[in-house]
Amino acid sequence: MKKLIPIAVATALLLTACGSGNYAATQLPAEPQAAPTTSTTPAPARPCTDGLGPLASYAPDNTTPAPGGVMPAGSWMEEIQKRGRLIAGVSADSLNLGYRDPITGKIQGFDIDMINAVAAAIFPDAPTNPRRVELRVISSPQRIPSLKATTNPVDIVARNMTINCDRWHDIAFSAEYYRSGQKTLVPRDSTVTSVKQLSGKTICAPAGSTSLDNLKKANPEVMPITADTDTGCLVLFQQGKAYGISGDDTVLAGDAAQDPYARIITTERFSEEPYGLGISLLHPEFVRFVNVVLQQMKDRGAWKDSYDKWLKAALGPAPVPPKPIYGRVPVKR
Structure with missing residues (x-):
């Protein structure tokens, strides 16, 4: 079987060459190009140490503000408001999840819809003001480091990231928003x-x-x-x-x-690959807030609308949205 053209090469050039259209998007510095390498044996995964499974997130409580309302003083949501934009780590090359449209230059997809919903919950004008969201393009290995960075970290990562116990040692997760495999x-x-x-x-x-x-x-x-x-x-x-x-x-x-x-x-x-939105362990109140946003998307039909737009053609009719599991208690740091 002979392949006529390297389609992905052409697509990759478009993905990185286009501007961001209606979104404020940034690209992390390019990593050195190297030949593909054979992977070494991974380190043993770290277990959950609190008796909970990986899907348990932080439950919203009476201190969690309503989306679109006043953000509590000292909360990370207030810090985001003061900054004027939500910073999200995303993919720009995963078609239908997070990808840059080669015509418009706009980064879009199912994962991006999750980010836009969080931004709109903090900034009511976000749907009409693209400056309210900075989409920072990251690779898979950069997902956790981008949240833990001491200088200019991202607020949230939406990049088809599987929730597991090992990662809970380094970052926090929202409730599950999609079940892949x-x-x-x-x-x-x-x-x-x-x-x-x-x-x-x-x-x-x-x-x-x-x-x-x-x-x-x-x-x-x-x-x-x-x-x-x-x-x-x-x-x-x-x-x-x-x-x-x-x-x-x-x-x-x-x-x-x-x-x-x-x-x-x-x-x-x-x-089974349960997707969660990655957030710093330092901001449990932001995790609770995001969990409210995700539940509202599921309850109001916005989650299904997003699935139908981006994933239905390839994966079939929308499944029942994952139900949240709560019970995790933040560890003081």
Whole structure:
């Protein structure tokens, strides 16, 4: 099977070359380009130490302000208001989740709708004032460091990030806002029906993602390589440096839409990937506030509207939105 053009290469150039349109968007400094590397064995995951599962977040309480209302003095929401904008770490190359439209230059998608809802809850004029949101483009490995940075951190990360106990040691999560799952993308003419049949094959997964660990568990005999972005994996696939890609079904749906020579093994889903919005452990009141915003989106139909717009065509009718799980208590720091 011969591929005529590297579609992802062209797309990547558009993603990084365009302006941000109606959004104030920034790009973190480019990381040094290097050849794809074979991943080393990951460190053991750290367990939840409070007796709760990973999905338990901080419950809203009587101190949590209503979206659109006055933000409490000393809260992180008030700090965001004083600054004049919400700073969010996002993807710009995950089609339908967070991507830069090559025509308008606007970063948009399902994850971006979550950010816009949070911004509108703090700034009522956010829907008509693009300066209320700064979308900072980050790679998968930058998600947690961008929240923990001591200089110019982001307020929130919406980048198809799986909630797990290991990450709760470093950052806090909102309640679950979407349940994805891991699948595998292979050449269209491949007869493979399971990741178990990919022994000895080079498979790409984003660096710093749970997809990499899940892939190794599903088949320890694959040859994993990594890229910093989802588009990076698609480029390696199109260049023939990777036989396939393994990752969240939401991301792979975007990859397949960009490459007619690719298909997803739809009959096999070998992980559950609950998405949460990442927030600093230093701001539990902001987590509670965001949880109110997410619940309002689900109750008012805005969540379903966003799903139908961005994901329905690739993944089918909208599922029931994930129900929040609460009970976690912030640790004083």
